[in-house]
Amino acid sequence: xxxxGSFQKVxxxxxxxxxxxxxxxxxxxxxxxxxxxxxxxxxxxxxxEDTDEARSSMESLRMVIDDMQWLGLTWEEGPNPKTxxxxxxxxxxKQSARQKIYQAxxxxxxxxGLAYYCFLTDAEIExxxxxxxxxxxxxxxxxxxxxxxxxxxxxxxKAGDKAVVRFKTKNLKKDYVLHDLIRGEVxxxxxxxxxxxxxxxxxxxxYNFCCVVDDHLMQISHVLRxxxxxxxxxxxxxxxxxxxxxxxxxxxxxxxxxxDRQKLSKRKGATSCNQFRDEGYxxxxxxxxxxxxxxxxxxxxxxxxxxxxxxxxxxxxxHSSGAVFDRVKLKWVNAQHLRAKNETDLWQLxxxxxxxNQVAFFxxxxxxxxxxxxxxxxxxxxxxxxxxxxxxxxxxxxxxxESKEVYDWPSSPAVLKAWKxxxxxxxxxxxxxxxxxxxxxxxxxxxxxxxxxLFMPMRVAVIGKPHGTELKTIIPLMTKKALVxxxxxxxxxxxxxxx
Ligand code: GLU
Numbered sequence: 001x002x003x004x005g006s007f008q009k010v011x012x013x014x015x016x017x018x019x020x021x022x023x024x025x026x027x028x029x030x031x032x033x034x035x036x037x038x039x040x041x042x043x044x045x046x047x048x049e050d051t052d053e054a055r056s057s058m059e060s061l062r063m064v065i066d067d068m069q070w071l072g073l074t075w076e077e078g079p080n081p082k083t084x085x086x087x088x089x090x091x092x093x094k095q096s097a098r099q100k101i102y103q104a105x106x107x108x109x110x111x112x113g114l115a116y117y118c119f120l121t122d123a124e125i126e127x128x129x130x131x132x133x134x135x136x137x138x139x140x141x142x143x144x145x146x147x148x149x150x151x152x153x154x155x156x157x158k159a160g161d162k163a164v165v166r167f168k169t170k171n172l173k174k175d176y177v178l179h180d181l182i183r184g185e186v187x188x189x190x191x192x193x194x195x196x197x198x199x200x201x202x203x204x205x206x207y208n209f210c211c212v213v214d215d216h217l218m219q220i221s222h223v224l225r226x227x228x229x230x231x232x233x234x235x236x237x238x239x240x241x242x243x244x245x246x247x248x249x250x251x252x253x254x255x256x257x258x259x260d261r262q263k264l265s266k267r268k269g270a271t272s273c274n275q276f277r278d279e280g281y282x283x284x285x286x287x288x289x290x291x292x293x294x295x296x297x298x299x300x301x302x303x304x305x306x307x308x309x310x311x312x313x314x315x316x317x318x319h320s321s322g323a324v325f326d327r328v329k330l331k332w333v334n335a336q337h338l339r340a341k342n343e344t345d346l347w348q349l350x351x352x353x354x355x356x357n358q359v360a361f362f363x364x365x366x367x368x369x370x371x372x373x374x375x376x377x378x379x380x381x382x383x384x385x386x387x388x389x390x391x392x393x394x395x396x397x398x399x400x401x402e403s404k405e406v407y408d409w410p411s412s413p414a415v416l417k418a419w420k421x422x423x424x425x426x427x428x429x430x431x432x433x434x435x436x437x438x439x440x441x442x443x444x445x446x447x448x449x450x451x452x453x454l455f456m457p458m459r460v461a462v463i464g465k466p467h468g469t470e471l472k473t474i475i476p477l478m479t480k481k482a483l484v485x486x487x488x489x490x491x492x493x494x495x496x497x498x499x
Pocket of ligand 1: 015016017049211224225226229
């Protein structure tokens with residue numbers, strides 16, 4: 001019998017295989033474990049599952065760690081985020097550095113006769129498979145080495161033959177029952193699997209083996225992980241039982257699906273955290289959004305801070321149905337977090353995007369705060385700031401094609417001329433909102449226009465297009481000199497040929 005856990009302390013882990021960027025699905029698994037640890041005053045451990053040498057890399061580990069840092073998911077044990085050196089009493093935390101530990105456990109299973117050296121070659125295994133398939137049966141490997149004594153196998157190894165270590169499933173005729181925190185009771189008949197590999201012939205352990213050894217030795221109390229690992233759990237339960245180890249509590253979280261209910265795909269847009277970061281999403285919005293893909297707040301709140309999630313997280317509100325990654329909703333959630341920020345904090349986040357896109361801005365905090373106060377309602381992501389701030393940067397000023405209709409109105413040249421004249425005549429180097437409204441009245445009188453025939457040509461002369469931010473709010477952010485320049489450009493265009 002496997003014993004399902006009672007542990008002194010909540011200890012959970014996120015165990016990425018470092019083979020690329022942190023995917024939002026992985027980030028969600030990390031988040032649930034993090035929240036569970038925080039809610040229960042437990043430990044959150046980052047364990048690096050890097051035994052697949054061909055696919056794992058230090059660069060990938062660095063990327064995963066940077067993304068977790070960006071999200072604010074901090075861990076008590078695991079690689080130090082700066083140096084990548086291990087911190088904690090249960091290390092090493094990189095599986096590649098734990099080979100001796102796996103070897104020792106494999107030896108114990110071999111000694112007890114619960115595992116065996118198997119010398120079947122790939123070709124022999126393929127032959128067996130082909131024969132069974134031809135008969136229409138379900139293939140479970142039959143190894144002639146299953147009942148060899150350890151001494152006999154060791155002789156053969158000494159002679160230079162290669163062997164994997166296989167777990168013996170023959171005598172385990174029963175159902176294994178998992179009490180999954182999310183899915184309830186899951187039954188696995190033992191014959192779903194045949195004798196499976198623990199160590200490859202080069203001594204490298206396989207995932208199912210190192211995962212169990214590490215979860216046990218690291219005293220992991222709860223394993224919250226992706227649904228795709230549910231089928232691995234049978235093999236893992238068998239190993240726990242063979243070693244007489246207490247199993248953690250398992251919870252398998254639902255898949256993250258695209259709106260066509262297929263697995264989340266890059267073709268539909270960003271799927272990794274760094275892409276969302278580059279697209280101007282805030283870490284708190286990503287956390288909020290991914291938390292709700294498979295979990296709900298007790299009061300069904302939609303906009304949540306990390307603190308609120310930490311205070312209210314429980315596994316009984318995790319649900320088992322696949323969660324749809326609604327990109328429109330993510331944007332909405334991002335806008336809520338973005339608009340809740342004060343201007344000073346928001347500027348810190350916006351500035352790098354402006355710099356990257358070569359958009360000039362004034363260094364005065366008053367100017368920056370005022371600009372953000374005006375633009376915030378129009379921003380859903382930080383990237384949106386780029387186009388908005390471009391309207392204030394002279395080098396990006398140009399009359400847009402959509403202004404042509406306004407230019408064709410017979411009254412427009414007079415409006416533009418009057419606007420330029422009143423600007424030049426104004427004594428202030430900066431124009432306040434009230435100052436602008438006065439100037440606008442003067443233009444109205446001088447040009448004899450009103451309504452859209454007045455506002456639209458003026459807007460073209462300020463922002464290069466007839467629709468957009470209200471002039472009275474944006475004009476105080478611009479110098480008189482810049483406004484005169486733009487008015488001249490607009491006037492030159494209206495007097496010349498529109499092309
Ligand atoms: N390395 C596995 C993965 O990245 C972890 C599985 C587990 O949490 O047990 O999917």
